[in-house]
Amino acid sequence: MDYEAYYRKSDRxxxxxxYQSIAEASPADPQATAxxxxxxxTIPGEARDKLFNVAAEIKNTFHELGSPLPPLLEGCTVVDLCCGSGRDTYLAAQLVGPNGKVIGVEPNAERLAVAExxxxxxxxxxxxxxxxxxxxxxxxxxLSFIxxxxxxxxxxNxxxxxxxxxxxxLREVKRILKPEGEFYFTDVFTDRRIPQAVSDDAKAVATRLGGAxxxxxxxxxxxxxxxxxxxxxxxxxxxxTDEEQALFPGIAFATITSRLINSELTCDHCEDYGEEVVYDGSLPDYPDFFLFxxxxxxxxxxxxxxxDNVSVLGLGGSRYAKVITVSGNRDVHYGDIHGDHVIKTAPDFSGVVDEDDQPIQVSCC
Incomplete structure (x- = not known):
């Protein structure tokens, strides 16, 4: 299946x-889509008090409530995609400090005008x-301008x-990210595919549900x-709402904050190289633990x-290396981090056959 094609609604x-059609279909009350x-x-503690520095009109015309802002942003370059009226952009601007930079990108001219x-x-x-x-x-x-x-x-957000x-x-996000850079975002996901007839409806997408x-x-x-x-x-x-539930019968939705690391040191499965990490407890919002x-x-x-997918936080150019130390290296590979049960539970081979003396065939499910 071409998964990208299933969700594609437009070309370049x-x-x-x-995006303009989605903006026009959005409810009059911005918080109706939150x-x-x-x-x-979802708003980290270090950003909460900084909300008071953001103009009321920016906050009142912003379409979300929580903020996907990871720790350790000081001095960073942050890109805020579909920044709307700029509330998260201006929160991030305070977290990166005067030596950092924030680029807010917004398709809709009216929403961007509020931020400007x-x-x-x-x-x-x-x-x-x-x-x-x-x-x-x-x-x-x-994002060719970045x-x-x-x-x-x-x-x-x-x-x-x-x-x-x-x-x-995602290709543009990966392109603009530095090695070991991070895509940290919040969005709504589902437990099954939304029928395309529903997801083609701009009104359904504007609720932040139809495009999930x-x-x-x-x-x-x-x-x-x-x-x-x-x-x-x-x-x-x-x-x-009851109306929304009727539009998506039987579909379960969850709002998820996701972390995607742009690292060639990661892979599609958790593998064991004997590495250990130690978090030093220095992050103000996480004195007792680091939430990976x-x-x-x-x-x-x-x-x-x-x-190996977790240890990258403390390796290479990752900003998390300031608070996470990695011991060990990748000279020795120990296989699946959880143990490969397909291999370890395999019986000794002595000609495994069924009652008709035929090799055993396995059915699906």
């Missing part, structure tokens, strides 16, 4: 028009001598599923485009045996 020439919740901890309106005021509010924010009208599927390997982090070409979107991917298709598309080990950091059920994904926490100052 029609991306801008497609799928992330502050109460779920307050640019000078926001920079003064942050007490910066010069602006560290660049605002551009454009689409995530064509140099390759120039971004440390790319963020997106419930807008990936608006994309008319998810494959092109079957979570396994997302994994496949991510891996096809070089993000070999997508991780889900936080997950929670997505609230639906929804299933893995590194207790502070404890050595943890990890797979």
């Amino acid at each position: 020439d029609g991306f801008t028009a497609y 799928r992330t919740r502050d109460a779920e901890g 309106k307050y640019l000078d005021k926001e920079i003064k509010q942050f007490s910066y001598d010069a602006s560290n924010v660049e605002l551009r009208q454009g689409v995530p599927e064509d 140099p390759s390997a120039s971004a440390d982090v790319v963020i997106s 419930c807008t990936f599923n608006l994309s008319p070409d998810k494959g092109a979107y 991917l079957f979570v396994e298709d997302f994994r496949r598309i991510a891996q096809q485009n070089g993000f070999y080990d997508p991780r889900y950091v936080m997950t929670w059920k997505t609230p639906l 994904d929804k299933d893995i926490k590194f207790p502070a100052n404890q050595s943890c045996h990890v797979c």
Whole structure:
């Protein structure tokens, strides 16, 4: 199956028009589309007090509530895709500091105009001598105005599923990320494919539901485009109105914050090289543990045996190497991190046959 084609709604020439149609179909109340919740901890503690520095109009016209902002952004170059009125852009601008940079990219001119309106005021509010924010009208599927390997982090707040070409979107994200850079974003996913007739409806997509991917298709598309080990950091059920539930009968939705590392040191399976990591406990929001994904926490100052896809956080040019130390190397390969049960449970071969003295055939499921 061509997974990218299933979700594709437009080609390169029609991306801008497609996003405009979604904006026009959006509810009058921006928060009607919000799928992330502050109460779920999606705004990190270090960013919460910085909300007071962001103009009220920016916050009131922003289409989400939570913020996918990973730790250790100081001095980084961050790209905020489909930044809307710029709330997350201006939060990130405070987290990267005066020596960092944030590029906000927004397809819709009206929403971008709100962010632009307050640019000078926001920079003064942050007490910066010069602006560290660049605002551009454009689409995530064509970021040709951003140099390759120039971004440390790319963020997106419930807008990936608006994309008319998810494959092109991810290819551009990977292109602009530095080696060991991170795509950290929040979006809605499903437990099955949404019928194309429904996902073709701009109104359904504008609710942040119609364009949602079957979570396994997302994994496949991510891996096809070089993000070999997508991780889900936080997950929670997505609230639906009765009207929305009727439009998507039987489909379960979850809002997920995902972490995709742009590293050639990762692979599509967790393999064991005997590596250990130690998190030093220095992140203000994580004094007791580092949250790698929804299933893995590194207790502070404890050595943890990890797979090759996890150890990359402390290797190479990763900014996480400031707080995570890796011991061991990749000279010796120990196989599957969990043990390969297909191999280890295989019986001794002595001519395994069925009752008709024929080789055993295995059926599906």
